[in-house]
Amino acid sequence: MVHTHDHSICIENAVEEAERICAERGSRFTDLRRRILTMIWQGHKAVKAYDLLDQLATEGGSAKPPTVYRALDFLMEEGLVHKIESLNAYVGCPHPGSDHVSQFLICDECETVEEVTSPALTKAVTGAAAAQSFSIKGQTLELHGMCENCRKGKKAA
């Protein structure tokens, strides 16, 4: 998806929200965690752990993998970021704090990841599980394809 919006707003919002949520819960939103969350929010693409490492390295310090993974674990526990299993990469949650299941539309063209929560889809998931008497605890639902904007671009080209 081509984003014509002012993305700095997204970053600001995400960091502010994180700040608020952590304060509320008594979790510590440390400098490292803020930096990593900010990096992840540089765009709407999923970011790989080692890209974060590289970025941290260029910023001077010498962060090692465990540091990054711990920060990512924290951010995931607080629901501030999600992991995209099919990409081994991480993306910011657009509405942290609200209890929700996450479903992802991943454009293989522009790499944009859009998080959605479709009630109909969630219902179908629940139904499919129920049909097998399966009690659901978590879902990984990642749809790959091409987003609207890329599709338009392709058609035009």
Place this chain on the structure above:
Amino acid sequence: MVHTHDHSICIENAVEEAERICAERGSRFTDLRRRILTMIWQGHKAVKAYDLLDQLATEGGSAKPPTVYRALDFLMEEGLVHKIESLNAYVGCPHPGSDHVSQFLICDECETVEEVTSPALTKAVTGAAAAQSFSIKGQTLELHGMCENCRKGKKAA
């Protein structure tokens, strides 16, 4: 899920089917590929690449990672096995040859992976994508939880 069935039938079927499919397509179902497919079908759990490596090692030979991954790639291309992204592991396809989307119910208790193809769920997925004008090319749909048998077991205990 507790399997009361004679699992050796599953293995035989899987290998015979693979044989048939590969013959039909002119793909070569080599000894290594057969061994790996058989290993994956030892149960209904997803098997990790390095477990396959270890098993191959104990069987004498000295297989290296690329060998295993190449065999897995082949088996996936032919639709004989699927990768479970949320586990980084591989599971046999119960009905190869038939064109289908795969959805998985993964029991976190007994680790059994059940493949399903729910028309209702597939329709919901298509619908959710359409709602965002997203053109879908592939899906990763993995539901984690507890299967019927494990649930019963827990209740009894």
Place this chain on the structure above:
DNA sequence: AATTTTCCAGTTATCATATATCGAACATTC
């Protein structure tokens, strides 16, 4: 049957992802 072609599997090397363990630094609370 001999030759050619194709493709499989092995080797080495390397990269990427993830965990375990331990200890030092730091802020917070009392």
Place this chain on the structure above:
DNA sequence: GAATGTTCGATATATGATAACTGGAAAATT
């Protein structure tokens, strides 16, 4: 300021995956 708890760092190791190249076996062709 001492006690506590947490973060962050270093090191090591395990696991997951790919690249580039080579030799050799099987299939196809002549």
